[in-house]
Amino acid sequence: MRITKDEVKYVATLARLELNEEQLESYTGQMDSILDYIDQLNELDVKDVAPTAQSITSGNVLREDVVDNTYTREMSLYNAPLEEGGFFKVPKVIE
Numbered sequence: 001m002r003i004t005k006d007e008v009k010y011v012a013t014l015a016r017l018e019l020n021e022e023q024l025e026s027y028t029g030q031m032d033s034i035l036d037y038i039d040q041l042n043e044l045d046v047k048d049v050a051p052t053a054q055s056i057t058s059g060n061v062l063r064e065d066v067v068d069n070t071y072t073r074e075m076s077l078y079n080a081p082l083e084e085g086g087f088f089k090v091p092k093v094i095e
Contacts, residue, residue, distance in 0.1 A: 003031050 008028045012019045019027065073086055082089035 002035055003028060 005024055005028050008024055008031060009019070011031075012024075012027075077083045077086070077088065080088050
């Protein structure tokens with residue numbers, strides 16, 4: 001193992017986690033497995049691969065802007081707790 005229990009304890013402390021001995025043992029093994037996998041990835045030859053931020057190209061998927069049923073002022077204010085002059089009336093918050 002390349003990662004020690006003390007290192008896992010340190011990371012847990014940074015993350016403000018309390019680990020019991022069983023969890024400590026489990027996470028030590030899991031983190032070691034992750035590091036082994038990263039080593040495998042580091043062995044790959046990627047010198048001809050261009051750096052990318054995303055693996056696939058994507059763009060905005062937009063729908064057509066279609067006018068739909070609109071509400072009248074009366075319909076919009078129907079359930080308003082307070083209304084004044086055709087507008088929503090809200091309590092004053094800044095004096």
